[in-house]
Amino acid sequence: MSVLPFLRIYAPLNAVLAAPGLLAVAGLTIPDLSGRSRLALAAVLAVIWGAYLLQMAATLLKRRAGDVRDRKPAIAIDVLAVLVPLAAFLLVGTPDRSLYCAVWLLKPLRDSTFFPVLGRVLANEARNLIGVTTLFGVVLFGVALAGYVIERDIQPEKFGSIPQAMWWAVVTLSTTGYGDAIPQSFAGRVLAGGVMMSGIGIFALWAGILATGFYQEVRRGDFVRNWQLVAAVPLFQKLGPAVLVEIVRALRPRMVPAGAVICRNGEPGDQMFFVVEGRVSVATPNPVELGPGAFFGEMALISGEPRMATVSAATAVSLLSLHSSDFQMLCSGSPEIAEIIRKTALERRGAAPMA
Numbered sequence: 001m002s003v004l005p006f007l008r009i010y011a012p013l014n015a016v017l018a019a020p021g022l023l024a025v026a027g028l029t030i031p032d033l034s035g036r037s038r039l040a041l042a043a044v045l046a047v048i049w050g051a052y053l054l055q056m057a058a059t060l061l062k063r064r065a066g067d068v069r070d071r072k073p074a075i076a077i078d079v080l081a082v083l084v085p086l087a088a089f090l091l092v093g094t095p096d097r098s099l100y101c102a103v104w105l106l107k108p109l110r111d112s113t114f115f116p117v118l119g120r121v122l123a124n125e126a127r128n129l130i131g132v133t134t135l136f137g138v139v140l141f142g143v144a145l146a147g148y149v150i151e152r153d154i155q156p157e158k159f160g161s162i163p164q165a166m167w168w169a170v171v172t173l174s175t176t177g178y179g180d181a182i183p184q185s186f187a188g189r190v191l192a193g194g195v196m197m198s199g200i201g202i203f204a205l206w207a208g209i210l211a212t213g214f215y216q217e218v219r220r221g222d223f224v225r226n227w228q229l230v231a232a233v234p235l236f237q238k239l240g241p242a243v244l245v246e247i248v249r250a251l252r253p254r255m256v257p258a259g260a261v262i263c264r265n266g267e268p269g270d271q272m273f274f275v276v277e278g279r280v281s282v283a284t285p286n287p288v289e290l291g292p293g294a295f296f297g298e299m300a301l302i303s304g305e306p307r308m309a310t311v312s313a314a315t316a317v318s319l320l321s322l323h324s325s326d327f328q329m330l331c332s333g334s335p336e337i338a339e340i341i342r343k344t345a346l347e348r349r350g351a352a353p354m355a
């Protein structure tokens with residue numbers, strides 16, 4: 001019997017296992033720990049190492065099965081998690097041996113989807129980040145120089161050289177303020193105030209660049225996913241590229257489980273829906289089912305009246321929703337689609353006159 005299914009179930013545990021492992025590593029650095037506790041913590045490390053050995057075997061077996069695409073970081077982490085502690089056990093003296101198990105810090109990164117995103121954000125924003133970092137370096141040197149010139153005679157032991165003053169500059173610029181070096185002169189204090197303010201500004205710039213980078217990366221992911229979904233709705237194939245891009249940005253994907261109500265008769269409506277996959281049921285006197293490519297919820301947007309019918313998911317359904325303001329944009333960008341939607345709404349109104 002193959003061990004792969006078992007190992008697959010166990011795989012998500014590997015990141016969780018790192019936590020007790022790292023706690024054991026930390027525990028073993030406590031000097032006055034009893035011999036029994038030390039033994040227990042060493043046993044924890046041995047068990048986790050064994051588990052990681054199994055996982056490495058699974059990863060390498062999968063590799064042989066040809067599943068190596070995009071798995072190089074995972075393979076590297078699995079191999080390091082086993083080999084580094086093993087090498088330490090064989091080559092390093094007792095007190096520091098367990099420290100090498102700290103390589104398990106890498107384990108939670110193994111299957112994380114966050115770190116690839118972080119990598120893309122750093123790559124995309126590299127120019128801006130390097131710019132702000134350069135600014136930081138320039139300000140740091142300038143501040144250390146000014147601190148040295150102003151304070152060197154008053155506190156030669158703290159500001160006697162630019163490298164010494166640089167420590168004060170870093171601590172002040174980052175607004176950490178250990179208090180081990182404090183300007184004594186009036187000019188020095190004015191300088192310190194200015195440095196703190198500019199430090200806040202520089203860190204805010206870093207934070208802003210990263211936050212914008214993450215936002216754009218998430219939006220880009222949404223855009224690609226929406227683009228694929230939009231391809232499943234034939235109506236959108238009539239759109240020109242410019243409007244299509246706008247619509248893809250405006251559409252929101254939504255998964256609805258079978259049986260759930262999507263919109264209710266009599267409620268106000270502020271969005272319409274396109275069916276990507278699955279079927280919805282429209283509760284008209286003669287119930288109608290709509291499948292992939294169809295749309296609904298347009299009548300409330302066109303007439304401004306409440307919903308004409310309750311629509312629920314006949315199966316699990318994947319939808320794209322379009323808000324009323326974006327619906328106007330769709331209609332003005334593509335009169336052809338606007339006409340189709342209006343005609344359909346008219347036909348439906350004629351087919352199912354409701355209260």
Ligand SMILES: Nc1ncnc2c1ncn2[C@@H]1O[C@@H]2COP(=O)(O)O[C@H]2[C@H]1O
Pocket residue numbers: 263269282284288295296297298299300301306307308309310311348349351352
């Ligand atoms: N006879 C019908 N056939 C298909 N869909 C309908 C019919 N009647 C109403 N609908 C849809 O059900 C939706 C309910 O919300 P709206 O009134 O906004 O828009 C409605 C139409 O999209």
